[in-house]
Amino acid sequence: MSALLEIEDLHVSFGTAEAVRGASFAMGRERLALxxxxxxxxxxxxxxxxxxxxxxxxxxxxxxxFDGIDLLAAGPREMRALRGRRIGWVLQDPxxxxxxxxxxxxxxxxxxxLHRRLDRRAAREEALALLESVWLREPARVHALYPHxxxxxxxxxxxxxxxxxxxxxxxxxxxxxxxxxxxxALQVLAVLDDLVARRGMGLLFISHDLTLVEGFCDRVMVxxxxxxxxxxxxAALGEARHPYTRRLLAARxxxxxxx
Amino acid sequence: MIEARxxxxxxxxxxxxxxxxxxIEPGASFxxxxxxxxxxxxxxxxxxxxVPSAGGxxxxxxxxxxxxxxxxxxxxxxxxxxxxxxxxxxxHTVERALAEPALIHGLGDIARxxxxxxxxxxxxxxxxxxxxxxxxxxxxQRVAIARALMLEPRLLLLDExxxxxxxxxxxxxxxxxxxLRAERGVAYLLVSHDLAVVAQLVDxxxxxxxxxxxxxxAVAALRAGExxxxxxxxxxxxxxxxxxxxx
Numbered sequence: 393m394s395a396l397l398e399i400e401d402l403h404v405s406f407g408t409a410e411a412v413r414g415a416s417f418a419m420g421r422e423r424l425a426l427x428x429x430x431x432x433x434x435x436x437x438x439x440x441x442x443x444x445x446x447x448x449x450x451x452x453x454x455x456x457x458f459d460g461i462d463l464l465a466a467g468p469r470e471m472r473a474l475r476g477r478r479i480g481w482v483l484q485d486p487x488x489x490x491x492x493x494x495x496x497x498x499x500x501x502x503x504x505x506l507h508r509r510l511d512r513r514a515a516r517e518e519a520l521a522l523l524e525s526v527w528l529r530e531p532a533r534v535h536a537l538y539p540h541x542x543x544x545x546x547x548x549x550x551x552x553x554x555x556x557x558x559x560x561x562x563x564x565x566x567x568x569x570x571x572x573x574x575x576x577a578l579q580v581l582a583v584l585d586d587l588v589a590r591r592g593m594g595l596l597f598i599s600h601d602l603t604l605v606e607g608f609c610d611r612v613m614v615x616x617x618x619x620x621x622x623x624x625x626x627a628a629l630g631e632a633r634h635p636y637t638r639r640l641l642a643a644r645x646x647x648x649x650x651x
Numbered sequence: 652m653i654e655a656r657x658x659x660x661x662x663x664x665x666x667x668x669x670x671x672x673x674x675i676e677p678g679a680s681f682x683x684x685x686x687x688x689x690x691x692x693x694x695x696x697x698x699x700x701x702v703p704s705a706g707g708x709x710x711x712x713x714x715x716x717x718x719x720x721x722x723x724x725x726x727x728x729x730x731x732x733x734x735x736x737x738x739x740x741x742x743h744t745v746e747r748a749l750a751e752p753a754l755i756h757g758l759g760d761i762a763r764x765x766x767x768x769x770x771x772x773x774x775x776x777x778x779x780x781x782x783x784x785x786x787x788x789x790x791x792q793r794v795a796i797a798r799a800l801m802l803e804p805r806l807l808l809l810d811e812x813x814x815x816x817x818x819x820x821x822x823x824x825x826x827x828x829x830x831l832r833a834e835r836g837v838a839y840l841l842v843s844h845d846l847a848v849v850a851q852l853v854d855x856x857x858x859x860x861x862x863x864x865x866x867x868x869a870v871a872a873l874r875a876g877e878x879x880x881x882x883x884x885x886x887x888x889x890x891x892x893x894x895x896x897x898x
Contacts, residue, residue, distance in 0.1 A: 430788060430817040544687055573686045573844035574889035581893050600817040607893035643822035645847035647890055648874055 396420050396562060396594045397441070400455035404436045404618075406448050412436050413618040421561075421594045423585075425605040425626065427640070428615035434598045437615075438564045441596075442481055443471050459561060477507045480555035484567040486547030490539040496550045497523070497535030503557035522553040526583045545576030549583055556587065563587075566598040581608050602629065602640055614640070652677045652838060653698075653716075653728075653806060657707035660690075660697040667693045669862035670707060677805065680832060680839040682849040682870075684886060685859035691842040694859070695808045698840070699730045722756065729799035733811035735791035739783040745769075745794050746779040752801045768797040772827060789820030793827065800831070809841045813848055825851045846890040850874055858883045 395418040404412035412433040417424075426434045439445050441456070441463065456463040458479065466474070475481070483489045491499055500519040504510045510518060516535075523531035526549040539547055548568060555563060565584065569577035585608065588595050599605050605612055606629045614622040614637045622634040632638065653675050660668040667690045675681050683691045696702040698709060700721065709716040711727060719727070732738040739748055749765045758764065766776055772793040783791055792812060799807055812828070813821040825848065831837060832852075843849050849856060850870055858866040858880060866880035878884050 429819045574846075575686055575885065578889055578893060585893075585895065602818065603892040607895070640818055643818045645822070645825060645845075645851050647847040647850050647887070 395457075396459055397596075398455060398457045399437075399441070400453060402437065402440055402451065402453040402456065404433065404440055404445065404449055404451045411449070411618050412440065412451075415615070415618070415620050417613060417620060417623070419594055419596065419611075421588070421592045422611060423588055423595045423597060423609040425597045425599060425609035425612040426615060427599055427602060427605055427612060429600060429640070432615045433618040434615050435566050438481070438566050438596065438598055441564065442475055442479060444475075444481075476503065476555070476560075477558040478561050480558060480560035480563040482548070482551055482555055482563065482565045482568045485571045486539065486542070486544065486551045489551055490547060490554075492539050494538070495535065496537050496539065496542065500535075500550070500554050500557055503554050507558040518557070519553075522556055523550070525556065525587075526550070526553045527579065528553070543576070544572045545579055548572065548576075548580050552580070552583060552587075559591070560593065562594045562596065564596045564598070567600070568597075569604070570599070570601070577604070603644055605629070652679075652712060653840075654710045655698070655707065656710075658694070658697060658704055658709055659706035660693050660702050661705040662693060662702070666705070667862050668697060671857075671859075671862075671864055672707075673857060673864070675806065675838050675840060678832070678836040678838055680841065680853040682841045682843065682853035682856040683859055684843060684846055684849055684856055686844060686886070689859045690862040691859050692810050695730065695810050695840065695842050699728065699808055700724055701730075725752070725804075726756065726802045727804055728806040728808060729802065729804045730808040731792075731795050731799050731810065731812050734815050735788075735795040736783060738795055739791060739798075741783055744780050744782055745774075745786075748783075748794060749779075749798050749801055752798060756802060758802075764801060768800050771800060771831065772797045787820070788816050789823060792816065792820075792824055796827070796831075800835075800837075803835075804837065806838045806840065809839055811843050811845075812841070814843065814845060821848070828852055844886075846873065846886060858886065 398418040400416045402415045428434045501515040504515040520531045528534045569580045609626045612626050613620050616636040622637050656672045657670040685691045750761050753761045813824050855869050857864045860882045866883045
């Protein structure tokens with residue numbers, strides 16, 4: 393079986409400062425977590441795959457393949473065709489990712505018309521179906537709402553509905569639940585879980601929350617200061633050996649444990 | 652020390668805080684847990700005087716809180732927000748941010764006070780000329796706490812103080828807050844949706860839902876999962892992480 397995404401020796405630098413130092417990994421249609429502290433370089437890896445690095449950053453890699461496509465050789469036009477259509481991207485805070493002056497449904501329809509060339513009526517029907525598929529009750533009502541009228545959890549699910557409009561093979565979710573309270577976070581994860589299982593999508597889940605990742609993902613990669621220092625099955629995270637992973641595990645506040 | 656009785660607050664005509672009562676003794680630590688939109692942050696703001704109360708009473712050492720002027724209230728209690736990026740002036744250095752409360756209150760010996768406040772939160776004196784964007788998230792939150800301590804308040808109102816931080820910075824901040832309370836006897840009113848964080852920092856909690864307190868329990872009972880209200884039980888369940896549905 394060939395991998396959905398293969399990355400070899402990825403470096404991302406800001407001038408002389410190297411933020412990602414030779415990251416290599418391959419993933420299939422699975423839930424793969426990329427965990428680490430703030431500034432470890434995990435978001436930059438997600439951005440490098442999409443070739444949406446912040447200004448001032450430069451990247452090199454020995455290899456970067458997505459489903460047989462050489463991303464390093466892809467031009468701006470090819471990348472635009474991939475983004476949203478075959479590789480989706482969900483960010484931490486829906487407040488900043490959704491267009492504040494467009495209703496939620498219109499934004500989902502825009503994606504459908506752009507990527508799937510649906511006409512107006514078909515786009516509306518499909519948009520309602522997508523909103524329903526991310527467990528938004530009363531899709532017709534949500535369709536007409538503007539982002540400021542949504543709670544954080546609803547906004548994030550609307551964002552996922554938008555990303556699904558392109559029917560991507562890979563979804564890069566960068567801290568998709570960190571801005572949400574625990575209940576809303578679990579609901580967003582359940583939606584993602586369902587989509588991976590039903591559509592056979594690959595999910596690169598970027599997070600700093602080990603407790604969440606442990607129960608949710610299939611595999612975990614731990615990144616420290618730009619290097620992937622450990623990789624293991626999520627279920628075996630408790631037995632991880634690398635000192636940095638141990639530090640992250642030990643730093644988790646536990647409800648059951650006395651201070 | 653502080654007592655709220657049937658305190659209410661309204662936003663846009665809706666009762667966001669609905670007849671909430673609690674008491675905090677000197678040096679104690681009390682937590683309020685609830686989901687987004689449960690009214691817990693608005694409750695803190697009402698206590699700090701940032702949101703007008705719409706009913707009920709708030710007393711400080713037996714006297715009405717409203718009898719205290721804004722300045723006097725500031726010396727008794729201080730608020731620390733979730734995101735220090737929003738509460739620190741982007742074009743003021745750390746030193747200026749810390750000096751400001753002392754200047755407003757006409758305190759002398761400001762350089763010594765600033766140095767002491769930085770020391771108390773474990774930040775070196777060399778950071779005093781930095782701007783907020785030159786600090787990490789954890790350092791910024793320490794600056795916000797140092798500023799809150801400048802007037803030596805007796806109560807800190809903490810609004811999700813660690814939820815913008817990663818797990819390592821969060822653990823350091825929890826340890827700092829534990830130490831500050833032990834050393835200074837400052838009382839905390841901590842609001843958070845993160846039960847595991849709350850359990851590290853308080854003696855007792857109240858659970859808020861739609862503006863009301865639906866259950867109160869000691870922190871040991873929270874840890875042991877000995878709650879009765881279904882909403883508290885669902886919060887405890889959610890805090891344990893993701894469980895895949897069978898089948």
